Amino acid sequence: MQRYLSSSEYIDFEAPEVQALARHLATEAASETELVRLAFEFVRDEIRHSVDFKLNPVTCKASDVLRHKTGYCYAKSHLLAALLRANGIPTGLCYQRLSIAGGDAPYCLHGLNAVYLKEWGWYRVDARGNKPGVNAQFQPPREALAFPIVAPAERDLPEIWAEPLPVVVDALSRYDTYEQVLANLPDIELIA
Template structure:
């Protein structure tokens, strides 16, 4: 799949926002520590990616009912769903000068035997040393999921299954999807978020 940047200006993919709040001291401290001694953007990106993938839990995997959203909140609470973890990865990488955007997939899921489309969040980063955008999936590995840092053959959590109607959204967005952010910040717990995800969130990106 050809990735399509929403903006041709790489500086747009370096800006902090209320959600990608890398002005936070803890985020700066972690990013600086992880990048220490690394000489290339590939080395820095790989170290930071693997930290978020492996050291920040996926909320669903640990059955955490609290919902996190902002990068600093995900770092402080030490967990987040896929989209929330993508916010933290973006903050850490943007702070270190690596352009980072947001990508989404529409994945087939089943709840109580009723199928629905789930939105999965991941990142794309621009590596100037190889003049290339690559996608990274910091969701967190477990049995059956083995996402890796790769600059050649993409290794994400869930390669799409077209026969099930799954789709990759090709756009590399500058900011996290506003509707997803609204859901993460308004839901009282993950059970509430799950209901909202099935009722409303699955319908975003319908043009794809």
């Protein structure tokens, strides 16, 4: 579990502002599960999704997401992982492969988290941010993610990553504006 508890370049929970928020959330929670819920709701509701709000800059590191209060789903998942890891809660990164056009190609990755809850084991949460048609919630053991898998080539990817996928980091690092990222969303090829 150590790799799901470590600070890193993108899940930089040792940054002072991330540490401060992690400590504040811990003081508000009566249990570990409540702490996960509070951190999830903070990232979901207080960090604005870059596309929904048409916001720059493009963020990747957890500390930058918190500083600028904006990020794509991937970056928001980095912040949630940082807040929970700072409190000793194992947290990984997960991805879905979704259709951009509503059923067919092109496809892109969508970033979310898996959190290890003592009562239920690994549990996926999606702090992307709610809007009409998107209603992600924290309701363990039932998952309530932002997007269901509906198209034949869409997938819930089963891996729980300790670090962001390189293709995600590349997209968030290469482009300067949310529009540029939107035009070049990361994707991977599925193995048959």
